[in-house]
Amino acid sequence: MNLGPLNSSIDAWMSLSEPASTVILAILGLVAGAMANHVITSWCWFRRPISPWYALDPWPWDEEQRAIVEKLPARSWLDRIPIVGWLRLRRESSLLGRGFWVRPLLIESVMALTLPLMHRSWIAGQLLPPELPPNLLPLFTPWMTLLFFVHAFLLTMMVAATFIDFDERTIPDLITIPGTILGLGLACLTPYIFLPGELPGGIAPVTLQHPVQLAPSWMSGSGLLTCLAIWSIWCFALADRRVILRRGFSKAVSYFFARLIRHGSWKVLAGIWIVGLIAICGVFQIGDSTWLGLASSLMGIAVGGGIVWSIRLVGSWAMRTEAMGFGDVTLMAMIGAYIGWQASTAAFFLAPLAAIAIVLVQFAITRDRATPFGPYLCAGTVLTVLFWDRVYNDELRLTIAAMDEIMGGMLLWLGVALLGLLGGMLWVWRLIKQRILAG
Template sequence: MWLYGAGGGLIAGALLALWLNRLIHHEREALQLPATTGAQRAIRGGLVVVVSTILFAALTWAELTARWLDTSEVQPSDFARWLRLGYHLVLVALLIAATVIDLDCYMIPDAITRPGSVFGLLAAMAAGELQIAHLWVDWGLDPLALSLHGPYIPAWFDQFRWLHALTWSVAGLLAGAGLTQLVRVVSSRLLGQEAMGFGDVTLMAMVGSFLGWQATVLTFLLAPLFGLLLAMPAQFLLRKPYLPYGPYLSLAAVAVLFGWGALWRQTRVIFSDFLGLFILGSIAAVALIGLLTLVRLYRSIPVRRSAPVNREAEENVSVNAKEAIESMRIDSGKDAISEE
């Protein structure tokens, strides 16, 4: 099975690399940044193809062979498994695109997230069996009731599958956008500057439309952990002036997707309890704000650099990108291009 995924990833990666070259060229022109060199484009394209091939092959094996996404409540048909795999592969491709352009331009364009969100909603509604969890499953019953009847699942989920799927996808979209926007506003006020771009909000909205609200909450919870493990070492080693957060949201979403079966078995009781959900969301918000605070403290530390000319050029590129994005927001009054 995984060979089919690898072949699809190879083709998808090549097409994705071509699209990203055009998209990045357009965004860098709009931001008045220098164009990338031919060597940079070749390396970037090669990495996109390799990563796409590996992830497509691994996800195909995980979903169809190892059944890592299976849960006792959601049992799709064999045909629906293939449809759900394709659905998730589209999400993985979009996350790769968002990560690459975020690392290059410090922003995530709506050209990736808005069509992705619409596709997530419409495909879920059309198929009716693409969800990895139901909209609501009550595991908070007493042990005797659970042993006799299992968790409570509303009957209309099965009677109106298209409506359940649409509601599940919309709930995920709202949860992703709402949580990220809330933390974006709070952290910006605490830090005295915009800590996250609106592109992070639309990215999480897209993730939610594909994975539902439960997986989106877990993604939001895990992203700061990936940031603490990977971003801070990168800050000290590479002296990056800004921390693009989108790649860590994307990485967390892929991790949740691969480990969904195990994660759901460990957290399904929490998702049946509103107090547990509040605690879980609070932990995620505090972890993210803590990460952003550490990054700001790091930026305030004076560092002697061995190659000042190159570092200054790099910082100027990032500052120019930020100023260009802010200028475009003021001129247009829209969030068509969002700063990371």
């Protein structure tokens, strides 16, 4: 199976013995956990000097935190070794809080265990249908190796986003924006693989960009325009887009553009948008699997982010309060760039199931009943990828096909109608709550 420019790297990795690869993956897991911990403690809004690397971060601490920083002893290179460092930093519990070191230590330990187990499962065909003939499994080993490394990177980003969301009810753009762009780049560099002759019934495993059965129009100008529109909407969504109608429509328009360019970040965002437009047009000229991969990844962004954004807008309108944070939108768009629109859809609907376990654990530890939605989306994504064959090939794929046949091509309008029904139900519930509270 041709993996393009990645062939030599994949071949070198596959030539390693199993003990050697296991040790390397355990070390990589420790590093990934340490990176996630660094992001959790340094990319958040309200930083604490917990990270072993805090001294290298020129962060303007507030008075309370500065008083703690001044009392902290100097940290050595031993304090920055994964797991070992957190055990050594227990000495600072009187300043940083009892047990502050437990969660980061667990994150690094779990990542060190997860990556070797995950690699073994991926290579053994965990993502492939069980009815795949054994003699075909070696054909997919290079591909599954590539998928493992990309999924491991996505997992690291989701771990960081999850715990920041737990701590602050927000997900930093510093994670989701670069993560999305990298996902699009990987979709171009890796092959668009769909081999109906090699899998029973044309069933495909989850990929970096799930093999959408793209219509021929995607290879034409209309496909290019669709992808340019998706990219433009994503960039626009990242800007400050709030509309204030209290002083009339004309004032609302002027305020809108004033807010849009108030912060200097709009220049960076405009640059990202223009470079992206040029890059998409360039990939379209290349065509073939490179274009199909990018188109599928953009579809993942549109559907993954679009589902959460739509529910956020409808829920916020109906309940007169923010239904979901916009970080959930950018997080799901990032996830969609890696796993495609089908897997994004499955992950969203699996999120409430994962939420049950997360809420119970969160309440048992913190007694806090309110939990953010980002961790649910990440957990739903993990379940989707891990049990992909059962989730998609046995359930979602057949359900979508059956509903599409029944609706006669009206499946999209069914989704719009259900979204409107959700908004109506939430609106009625808000009125009932107001009557109850008023009584």
